[in-house]
Amino acid sequence: xxxxxxxxxxxxxxxxxxxxxxxxxxxxxxxxxxxxxxxxxxxxxxxxxxxxxxxxxxxxxxxxxxxxxxxxxxxxxxxxxxxxxxxxxxxxxxxxxxxxxxxxxxxxxxxxxxxxxxxxxxxxxxxxxxxxxxxxxxxxxxxxxxxxxxxxxxxxxxxxxxxxxxxxxxxxxxxxxxxxxxxxxxxxxxxxxxxxxxxxxxxxxxxxxxxxxxxxxxxxxxxxxxxxxxxxxxxxxxxxxxxxxxxxxxxxxxxxxxxxxxxxxxxxxxxxxxxxxxxxxxxxxxxxxxxxxxxxxxxxxxxxxxxxxxxxxxxxxxxxxxxxxxxxxxxxxxxxxxxxxxxxxxxxxxxxxxxxxxxxxxxxxxxxxxxxxxxxxxxxxxxxxxxxxxxxxxxxxxxxxxxxxxxxxxxxxxxxxxxxxxxxxxxxxxxxxxxxxxxxxxxxxxxxxxxxxxxxxxxxxxxxxxxxxxxxxxxxxxxxxxxxxxxxxxxxxxxxxxxxxxxxxxxxxxxxxxxxxxxxxxxxxxxxxxxxxxx
Ligand code: NAP
Numbered sequence: 079x080x081x082x083x084x085x086x087x088x089x090x091x092x093x094x095x096x097x098x099x100x101x102x103x104x105x106x107x108x109x110x111x112x113x114x115x116x117x118x119x120x121x122x123x124x125x126x127x128x129x130x131x132x133x134x135x136x137x138x139x140x141x142x143x144x145x146x147x148x149x150x151x152x153x154x155x156x157x158x159x160x161x162x163x164x165x166x167x168x169x170x171x172x173x174x175x176x177x178x179x180x181x182x183x184x185x186x187x188x189x190x191x192x193x194x195x196x197x198x199x200x201x202x203x204x205x206x207x208x209x210x211x212x213x214x215x216x217x218x219x220x221x222x223x224x225x226x227x228x229x230x231x232x233x234x235x236x237x238x239x240x241x242x243x244x245x246x247x248x249x250x251x252x253x254x255x256x257x258x259x260x261x262x263x264x265x266x267x268x269x270x271x272x273x274x275x276x277x278x279x280x281x282x283x284x285x286x287x288x289x290x291x292x293x294x295x296x297x298x299x300x301x302x303x304x305x306x307x308x309x310x311x312x313x314x315x316x317x318x319x320x321x322x323x324x325x326x327x328x329x330x331x332x333x334x335x336x337x338x339x340x341x342x343x344x345x346x347x348x349x350x351x352x353x354x355x356x357x358x359x360x361x362x363x364x365x366x367x368x369x370x371x372x373x374x375x376x377x378x379x380x381x382x383x384x385x386x387x388x389x390x391x392x393x394x395x396x397x398x399x400x401x402x403x404x405x406x407x408x409x410x411x412x413x414x415x416x417x418x419x420x421x422x423x424x425x426x427x428x429x430x431x432x433x434x435x436x437x438x439x440x441x442x443x444x445x446x447x448x449x450x451x452x453x454x455x456x457x458x459x460x461x462x463x464x465x466x467x468x469x470x471x472x473x474x475x476x477x478x479x480x481x482x483x484x485x486x487x488x489x490x491x492x493x494x495x496x497x498x499x500x501x502x503x504x505x506x507x508x509x510x511x512x513x514x515x516x517x518x519x520x521x522x523x524x525x526x527x528x529x530x531x532x533x534x535x536x537x538x539x540x541x542x543x544x545x546x547x548x549x550x551x552x553x554x555x556x557x558x559x560x561x562x563x564x565x566x567x568x569x570x571x572x573x574x575x576x577x578x579x580x581x582x583x584x585x586x587x588x589x590x591x592x593x594x595x596x597x598x599x600x601x602x603x604x605x606x607x608x609x610x611x612x613x
Contacts, residue, residue: 106295107133108304108328109163110319111312113141117150121157126306130319134161134195136303138312139185140168140175147185155193163196163222164189171200172226172313183207190219196251198222201240204247212248222279223249231256231263231282237270245276251300253279255313258287260373262381271297283314285346289339289368291317295331296366296386302328325352327359331366337386338596339370341378341400342393346371347536347561349613350391353589354596356609363597375399379429389596390420394532397473404431414480415505416473419592432595435474436481438587443526443556444485446579462486465522467552469513469543470530471498474558478528479506487526492516494531516544520551527571528556534565542566549574560585582610 110127112135114120120137127135137154139145155162166182167173175182183206186197190211195218199207204223211221223244232240237254244252252274258264264282267290271280277300282290291302304319305311322328340350346369354367365388372378375396392400397416401407404420405428411417417431440461447460466487468479475491479502483489489508492515493499499510511519513531533543539562549555555571560581568578586606593601 106299107301108319108322109134109136109301110306111136111138111303113138113310113312115141115143117142117153120154123306124158124160128159130306131323132160132304132319134163136163136165139164139166140173147188151185151189151192161195163198164194165198172228187211194219196220196222198224198253201225201244201247204249208248220250222251222253223247224253224255227256229257230259231266234266234269237266241270241274251277251279255281255283258282258284261286261371262377263287264290265381268297271299285315286371288315289370291315292322292326292368293331293337295328296333296335296337325355326366327355334364336365336388338365338367338389339387340391340393341370341372341375341396343371343373343395345369345393348393349610352613353606353609354593357593357602357605360602360605361599363599365597372396376403379403388422391592392418392420394472401431404429407431408433414476416476418473418588419595421595433477434588434591436477437591439478439556439558439584440481440485442579442583442587443554446554446577459485465490465525467492467525467527468530469516469528471502472530474530476502478530479508483507513543517548520548523551524553525551526554527552529567530558532559534567535559536561540566542570546570546574549576552576554579557581558584586610
């Protein structure tokens, strides 16, 4: 298993050319699943799918409450403004139909006769179905033969055998949908997709399989599914069409597109995909940036070990573990003990780790103290001599403590786990506290406070790391949390008379630096600010 998953993408780059000229004949299509209780609702949704930019619709006949094949199929095909794919999924394959099998397959044959473009049939009945339409297939009509695995993703060998069995049924297009237990499972489906000699739809279901739905054009996938509305999915993990087309710029993804992503757990709250994808498009850079929900960082890097991913951002809780996976680490990141940006060096594929967090946060705090936005002041730091209290001793905490010390501040680290605070204090040269003692800690007025824990982050927006009355001793309060932008901590700090600096400023600051490392191009700073102002 380990052998087959490591280096699994090594072969893929060279195979991409094969895929684009072999299995796939054109761009990867966007298919909108249409699930509704009535034909009228389906027709209304087909129009929405067209408006949303879909190339075709998948009409899920098994979602209809009542179904009169002759009349309804004719209507659906006549009214549909897009090419049609008909699926009549039985319960035994994860669908909703549990009636007579003959009636089910008759309806699909009828759809073909009435002018459907595609039919999806399950591998278990595909040979029988294909035999029954032999010699009767209209020229443009294609049969997708599908297999769904709702438990896991088999080995590359087993997937390869499955594809061969599907092909042997007479399929025009192969569809394999598996389930991601870990994100690394997706690499096996990419490998199968890129090597396929027939058109193939390779989907890995579930949140951890999300990237299979976005990145399939790079690997030669025939189509992907994008829903009309969020939450109304026909299989777990589907993005909306809007996300596909506008957030991930799906139409621009191809074999040469460079892949980037943010490694984290959780990661769905991250605004980085919005920021980088807009910025890539604005400067004409052929790249796409995706969320990577990673359990085990070392396994992730081992599995996606080729040049397919060019760079990564790294967030909670992986910044320290990621450092250990890097072949080389920038000296500043080494001192901090955490990386938030990793570049795969094109010349030798080695992973180089950086920490851009501290630059973003410290300059935002300095700007806050100076009362200016985007200050270019190069004189003494307004942090010099100040008492700087950092809450949290993770990656961001270390970065802030290191950065403040560099600027001449006196640093105190307060953490839930006191020993971790002590460790950083000893490394950086400062004092340590337990987070519980912050309440009574007010040796002087005019201190700076920086929260670097996730306390107060969505959805727990009512939480705060320090009682309001203790905020009176601080002249500036910074919160690394940026979802929401105005945390309870910042609100209470403002009410207590402190200057507040949002985590969004840190976010934008660290992103400037990462963008330049990813692309070699200057970051579109104004666009970053504008994009983030909308969220
Ligand atoms: P991390 O390495 O996992 O560290 C988390 C820290 O928070 C640890 O010190 C942990 O204490 C503490 N903590 C977590 N939950 C806690 C709770 N319920 N009560 C008390 N302490 C708690 O994470 P990180 O990478 O440093 O990130 C921390 C936060 O900063 C996240 O919210 C992240 O989104 C944010 N951040 C924002 C930006 C930005 O650009 N604005 C950049 C980086 C990070 P223990 O040591 O006791 O476990």
